[in-house]
Amino acid sequence: MKRLLLAAIFFLFFFPLCAAAQECLDCHEKYQKVDHAKVKCVACHSDAKDLPHPEKLKKPECLSCHGDAVKQHDASVHAGKGLKCKSCHNVHTPRQETKKCASCHASPAHRKLPSARKHLTELSCLGCHAKNPQGHIDVKAELKQSITRDTLDKDGNGSVDEREWKDFLVHTQSVVGDGYRIKRSYSATGNAHAVGPSAMSCNGCHVENKVFHKATLEVNARGQRIKMALDPHSVIPRLPVVDLYRLTAHGKGGVACADCHVSQKRIDDHVCAKCHDKVYNVYKGTKHAKGGAAKCTDCHDPHKVKTYRELGTSERMAVCVRCHGNYMKHHRWLPHAELHFMYLECSTCHSPRSRKGMVFNVNVDGKDGRRRLTRDDIIAAFGGTKQTKDLIDANADDRIVPSEIIPFFEDLGRTTKGTVGVEGSIAVTDIHHDYSEVQKRDKVCTTCHSNDAPFYQSMYLVLPETEGLFYMPVKGTVLAAMPSSIALNFFLLGETKARWTDIRTLVGARGEARGEIVKELGFKWIDIVGFFLSLAVLFFVCVHIVLRVVFKR
Amino acid sequence: MTNNAVPLHPLLIRIWHWANAFLIFVLVVTGAQLRFTDLAIIPDYALVVALHKYAGYVLTLFFLFWIAAYVIVGGFTAHYVISLKDIRSIPRQLSYYIHGLFQGSPNPFVPSPESRFNAMQKLAYSFIMIIAMPIIIITGIVFGNIMDFYGIIRATGGIRVLDAIHVVVGYIFLIYLIVHLYMATLGKTPFSHTKAMFTGREEE
Numbered sequence: 001m002k003r004l005l006l007a008a009i010f011f012l013f014f015f016p017l018c019a020a021a022q023e024c025l026d027c028h029e030k031y032q033k034v035d036h037a038k039v040k041c042v043a044c045h046s047d048a049k050d051l052p053h054p055e056k057l058k059k060p061e062c063l064s065c066h067g068d069a070v071k072q073h074d075a076s077v078h079a080g081k082g083l084k085c086k087s088c089h090n091v092h093t094p095r096q097e098t099k100k101c102a103s104c105h106a107s108p109a110h111r112k113l114p115s116a117r118k119h120l121t122e123l124s125c126l127g128c129h130a131k132n133p134q135g136h137i138d139v140k141a142e143l144k145q146s147i148t149r150d151t152l153d154k155d156g157n158g159s160v161d162e163r164e165w166k167d168f169l170v171h172t173q174s175v176v177g178d179g180y181r182i183k184r185s186y187s188a189t190g191n192a193h194a195v196g197p198s199a200m201s202c203n204g205c206h207v208e209n210k211v212f213h214k215a216t217l218e219v220n221a222r223g224q225r226i227k228m229a230l231d232p233h234s235v236i237p238r239l240p241v242v243d244l245y246r247l248t249a250h251g252k253g254g255v256a257c258a259d260c261h262v263s264q265k266r267i268d269d270h271v272c273a274k275c276h277d278k279v280y281n282v283y284k285g286t287k288h289a290k291g292g293a294a295k296c297t298d299c300h301d302p303h304k305v306k307t308y309r310e311l312g313t314s315e316r317m318a319v320c321v322r323c324h325g326n327y328m329k330h331h332r333w334l335p336h337a338e339l340h341f342m343y344l345e346c347s348t349c350h351s352p353r354s355r356k357g358m359v360f361n362v363n364v365d366g367k368d369g370r371r372r373l374t375r376d377d378i379i380a381a382f383g384g385t386k387q388t389k390d391l392i393d394a395n396a397d398d399r400i401v402p403s404e405i406i407p408f409f410e411d412l413g414r415t416t417k418g419t420v421g422v423e424g425s426i427a428v429t430d431i432h433h434d435y436s437e438v439q440k441r442d443k444v445c446t447t448c449h450s451n452d453a454p455f456y457q458s459m460y461l462v463l464p465e466t467e468g469l470f471y472m473p474v475k476g477t478v479l480a481a482m483p484s485s486i487a488l489n490f491f492l493l494g495e496t497k498a499r500w501t502d503i504r505t506l507v508g509a510r511g512e513a514r515g516e517i518v519k520e521l522g523f524k525w526i527d528i529v530g531f532f533l534s535l536a537v538l539f540f541v542c543v544h545i546v547l548r549v550v551f552k553r
Numbered sequence: 554m555t556n557n558a559v560p561l562h563p564l565l566i567r568i569w570h571w572a573n574a575f576l577i578f579v580l581v582v583t584g585a586q587l588r589f590t591d592l593a594i595i596p597d598y599a600l601v602v603a604l605h606k607y608a609g610y611v612l613t614l615f616f617l618f619w620i621a622a623y624v625i626v627g628g629f630t631a632h633y634v635i636s637l638k639d640i641r642s643i644p645r646q647l648s649y650y651i652h653g654l655f656q657g658s659p660n661p662f663v664p665s666p667e668s669r670f671n672a673m674q675k676l677a678y679s680f681i682m683i684i685a686m687p688i689i690i691i692t693g694i695v696f697g698n699i700m701d702f703y704g705i706i707r708a709t710g711g712i713r714v715l716d717a718i719h720v721v722v723g724y725i726f727l728i729y730l731i732v733h734l735y736m737a738t739l740g741k742t743p744f745s746h747t748k749a750m751f752t753g754r755e756e757e
Contacts, residue, residue: 335599335602446590446598450590450591451589497588497589523713526720527588529724530728533728537731537732545735
């Protein structure tokens with residue numbers, strides 16, 4: 001009954017329009033199928049109200065009804081190109097015959113668009129070309145193992161931020177293995193009347209959140225569904241922002257974006273070779289470069305804040321592992337492989353022509369985990385007037401002794417929030433880019449585990465200076481011998497073993513120098529005392545034997 | 554074997570002793586090479602590592618065997634636990650080794666199946682077997698499986714400290730070995746103690 005009543009009201013309201021349109025259609029039969037929202041002909045053709053109407057009618061004004069759209073169009077790039085409403089819309093059948101972008105832009109090249117295929121598949125034209133596009137990302141994760149909300153949302157704020165998302169990915173890769181699937185759907189669109197003169201810049205999505213304000217994560221873990229908000233940047237990779245780029249090695253060196261990015265295509269090795277010609281000349285003939293297997297940027301991220309020297313061994317290994325993921329399989333022969341990889345990088349063994357050294361990085365273990373000592377820590381502890389190396393080597397003799405380094409670390413420990421310690425590694429200090437040579441992969445433990453290991457000749461304490469990192473030559477024993485024993489967890493079966501030269505140096509030294517050497521010997525004292533005690537016992541035994549022979553017992 | 558030989562060492566203890574002697578010899582030699590790689594007693598370093606590691610594990614088994622042997626044959630307290638009487642007798646025993654022995658004085662201690670070791674032997678053996686052996690075994694097992702015990706290693710001072718403890722006890726074993734081998738010649742004849750460790754009976 002209620003429906004019938006509504007139908008009657010509808011009919012009564014629209015009957016006059018239909019009747020009016022019918023009058024027009026008597027002559028203009030071709031407009032039978034007009035679908036302009038039931039607007040009667042005279043609503044636009046106002047000068048045709050009275051019949052017969054003048055032969056030449058005025059052009060209808062879209063603006064009177066579509067004010068906003070017309071204004072947006074007038075400000076758009078299309079208006080600038082002379083396009084009118086009817087260039088795209090058939091005003092009598094706008095629903096059926098409105099042109100799409102592709103009607104005019106059949107195959108836009110998008111040559112400058114990086115990852116063009118991905119972008120064009122995921123996004124509509126208006127997602128980038130409309131003035132204020134709006135987008136949404138749906139991320140669906142299917143897991144074969146159950147997961148809790150806490151694993152996703154560690155801080156419990158109801159949404160998954162970038163860090164939590166990365167942790168989740170690590171969790172799925174390590175715990176679930178291959179048994180997971182993540183599907184990302186990006187949908188963005190905008191007002192077709194407000195098409196800008198240029199598309200949204202990369203920064204719009206990859207630095208700011210101009211398009212994708214929202215993202216939703218839906219996890220389906222063995223039938224259990226968890227739905228949460230997700231930081232869009234978790235699934236939109238961030239580009240280096242200009243402020244951050246200034247801190248990179250390239251940024252500091254005054255390299256501008258356009259020096260490398262001559263187009264938006266991915267830069268190839270020749271761009272790098274413009275400055276790094278020496279390195280490139282070595283690299284281009286190597287196994288990595290020959291098959292086009294690895295370009296410079298496959299290993300080196302020029303936008304990274306850290307230079308290669310600043311990367312820790314695990315970070316350097318992560319670069320190789322991108323391609324050589326199954327490295328553990330090839331190192332089954334290596335005893336304590338996992339332990340070795342905590343202190344080595346791949347190039348330690350696989351780049352025989354690179355120079356390596358025992359590198360001691362200074363770390364601070366605080367509430368937020370472990371971090372590298374920074375120049376700010378040094379300034380907080382000692383002020384900013386002196387370079388860090390001058391703070392340690394107070395007498396500037398380029399030789400560090402325990403009496404210089406101990407107070408430095410003690411003072412540092414007092415002002416720095418957290419425990420200051422040294423983390424050793426055998427790392428490349430001067431890289432040679434030829435990884436084709438294999439002669440050093442000899443699987444001989446004594447290459448490293450002997451007193452003659454080359455690393456003992458090049459030990460460095462890495463210090464943060466104003467201009468970057470400074471590799472200060474140091475004796476490993478100096479660090480190990482400290483009362484605070486800052487390098488206790490680094491051990492290469494060699495630096496703690498006494499040699500004749502140690503004993504000779506100790507015997508030959510006089511006065512204050514002897515005191516320093518006594519401290520420097522550190523764990524080597526175990527060998528010295530052990531050896532001489534064994535000798536003393538042997539001597540006593542010999543005396544006893546002689547006495548027994550003399551007394552015939 | 555003479556008729557007046559005293560039954561001193563039970564068979565289980567003799568088996569343990571010679572297995573232990575062989576293992577400690579292997580461990581000292583390989584340990585020395587691991588410490589000073591220039592020694593190159595055995596050219597293959599990886600073999601030295603393996604020998605040291607597995608000899609250590611077998612030594613651990615024989616340490617358990619030693620405990621089991623004493624549970625079976627008994628007399629652990631009498632042989633290893635030092636009494637006040639033992640402490641009082643140390644100067645007399647020491648005086649015998651550095652003075653009386655050359656004068657032809659009799660050994661103040663006469664071993665018997667009930668009490669095989671004099672006070673100084675008790676002191677040395679109980680230190681080696683109750684303190685030094687467990688320490689070197691535990692540090693050795695931890696060294697052999699660093700990643701499994703990484704948390705403990707970090708908490709107790711790091712690998713250098715672990716190495717220091719293992720090596721210090723290693724030197725103690727070396728010194729003990731020198732003294733022990735020499736003291737074994739101080740029997741009635743230079744080889745009577747050694748013979749007794751094979752036969753189980755000490756000639757009087």
